[in-house]
Amino acid sequence: MALSQEQYRESGLKLTPQRMAILAYLEGNILHPSAEDVFRAVRRRFPTMSFATVYNTLEMLKKRGKVVELTGDPDKKRFDPNIRPHHHLICTGCRKIVDLKTEFNLTLKAADQAGFQIMGNHIEFTGLCPDCQRKR
Amino acid sequence: MALSQEQYRESGLKLTPQRMAILAYLEGNILHPSAEDVFRAVRRRFPTMSFATVYNTLEMLKKRGKVVELTGDPDKKRFDPNIRPHHHLICTGCRKIVDLKTEFNLTLKAADQAGFQIMGNHIEFTGLCPDCQRKR
DNA sequence: TATCACATTAGAATTGTTCTTGTCAAGATA
């Protein structure tokens, strides 16, 4: 998430301590946190932090393209501060999500697109992470 | 979803009218229905149908590999009775999900797998469906 | 048809997310 404080301000948004804390937590975070993960982490420094602020901020960042909302976890929303297109490994045991650097060249023939205007693609490799392999 | 009534019984499950109605609705359904879609459809014939029955049945079918739970819709669980591996087109406007017949040969080098035991993969092509293109 | 394990129902409970309302503070302006 390349989002400096200046960029932030320039886009007409107020830079509040709460938002800075959320940004700091997201910056470089590769754990694909849920809203609750963000909330729990940021609350340590801001005990009065509200869930609404977390959701509002994430929603705003999403609208501005600064974070991406992930699918792949059916139980909760997960967010990725890495906005460069990339794919994921997903553990079906613990729902851990790991970034993939591998690139794939995927194209769909027009005949297969069902009239869709394709904007992007995302590959989910599913399997068991090392921890979950050990447990079973 | 190739699941005949005989297979159903043989696997030690009771075949109730409610379950038959759910199975009938799922059979050949390409709309990737949510639990509520199933509920609403089946309730027409079984006005006493309970949501719990829908969730229980879907969960059971999932456990037995007769349906697949989809990611791709962050707001609700969606189910696919087509258990043959295939990929999807997803409309970011209305969350319509369309099956793709196109096959891709995706392999990950061991070095890229982060120790995961890979079980499968799934590609989501995102974009706007024809209806949503018209609306914007 | 009697029995029993399992399925069903209705609604309560839980979880994740969004909305509302009153208050407050960041950044702008003078």
Next chain:
DNA sequence: TATCTTGACAAGAACAATTCTAATGTGATA
């Protein structure tokens, strides 16, 4: 720096999706 205005915040209520609970009902087998 003092004041103003707009948007952000906190707290909790509301909402939506899903899961659980307890009581009742029913399919399959003998």
